Amino acid sequence: xxxxxxxxxxxxxxxxxxSEKRILGEGAFGVVxxxxxxxxxxxxxxxxxxxxxxxxxxxxxxxxxxxxxxxKHQNVxxxxxxxxxxxxxxxxxxxxxxxxVDELHIALCFEYLHNGSLEKHLSDDFYELDWHARFKIIKGxxxxxxxxxxxLEEPIYHLDLKPDNILLDKDMVPKIADFGxxxxxxxxxxARITRNPYGTLGYQPPEYIDKGEISAxxxxx
Numbered sequence: 001x002x003x004x005x006x007x008x009x010x011x012x013x014x015x016x017x018x019s020e021k022r023i024l025g026e027g028a029f030g031v032v033x034x035x036x037x038x039x040x041x042x043x044x045x046x047x048x049x050x051x052x053x054x055x056x057x058x059x060x061x062x063x064x065x066x067x068x069x070x071x072k073h074q075n076v077x078x079x080x081x082x083x084x085x086x087x088x089x090x091x092x093x094x095x096x097x098x099x100x101v102d103e104l105h106i107a108l109c110f111e112y113l114h115n116g117s118l119e120k121h122l123s124d125d126f127y128e129l130d131w132h133a134r135f136k137i138i139k140g141x142x143x144x145x146x147x148x149x150x151x152l153e154e155p156i157y158h159l160d161l162k163p164d165n166i167l168l169d170k171d172m173v174p175k176i177a178d179f180g181x182x183x184x185x186x187x188x189x190x191a192r193i194t195r196n197p198y199g200t201l202g203y204q205p206p207e208y209i210d211k212g213e214i215s216a217x218x219x220x221x
Contacts, residue, residue, distance in 0.1 A: 003069065004081035008105040011035065011045055011083055018047060025117070025164070027178065029060050034112065042112035043080060050104060061106050064179045067156055068108075075144030077167060077177040081109040110177070114170045119163035133172055140174040141166060148176070 014035035015022045022033040024044060035043040048061050068079040085105045092098055115121070118137065121129055129137075148156045158165075158176060165178040 003079065004109070006081045006083050006107075006109060008083050008085045008087070008107070011047075011107055011109075014043065015045055035109070042114075044110040044112045046108045046110065048106040048108075050106070058106075061108075065108060067179045070152070071148075071156070071179075073144060073147045074173065075140045075175055076147065077113070077175045078111045079108060080111060083107040083109075111169075113167035113175060113177075115168035115172060117164050118166035118168060118174065121168070122163055129172075136172065137166075137168070137174045141176065144174070144176045 012018065014037050015033040018031075018033055022035070024032045024034050026032070030046045030048045033045045033047065035045045037043070065079070065082060068077075072078070083105060087103045087105060088100045089103045090098055091101045145158075145161075148158065156179075158179065160178065161176065165176065167175050167177045169175065
């Protein structure tokens with residue numbers, strides 16, 4: 001798949017200057033906006049947050065970008081393009097002097113999933129999901145995980161699978177999203193031990209909480 005290198009100016013145009021009204025969701029590493037092109041095509045634009053540890057933020061971006069470019073499955077969200085630009089901006093220092101500084105703009109563009117996250121459809125305000133639709137969603141998530149764990153040359157573990165990270169298209173087909181924490185493990189590695197905090201509380205299996213053990217079962221749980 002040939003990814004499009006899009007300009008930051010283009011992303012500003014299709015998101016109305018990254019308007020708050022266009023926000024679809026927000027996580028620890030980025031804000032996702034709805035973008036609409038002049039031709040009427042929809043896209044989801046994830047603008048990376050750059051905090052005090054820029055190197056960590058860049059590592060997060062590169063990890064998600066690299067892993068997503070390897071994936072092509074109907075139950076995994078598809079990446080369409082990326083933006084990585086440096087803009088010169090005038091800044092006034094505390095002593096009143098003026099200098100030009102580099103401002104980094106980083107974003108990923110994804111297919112737009114019109115029915116939002118699965119989390120939204122699990123609340124008490126939604127009753128439209130009959131058993132057939134629910135089974136279709138469960139089956140699709142399982143097929144996406146099977147692809148990530150068993151059908152790639154090197155398995156990818158998502159490490160933060162939860163309803164917020166399952167998106168639904170117009171036909172309620174589920175797609176696994178948000179691969180910022182995902183990691184690649186060789187086929188010979190059945191499990192690994194880590195002290196790094198992965199995942200979200202409430203969605204972590206006992207073997208990870210007790211021993212820091214990472215395996216395919218972290219997402220299955």
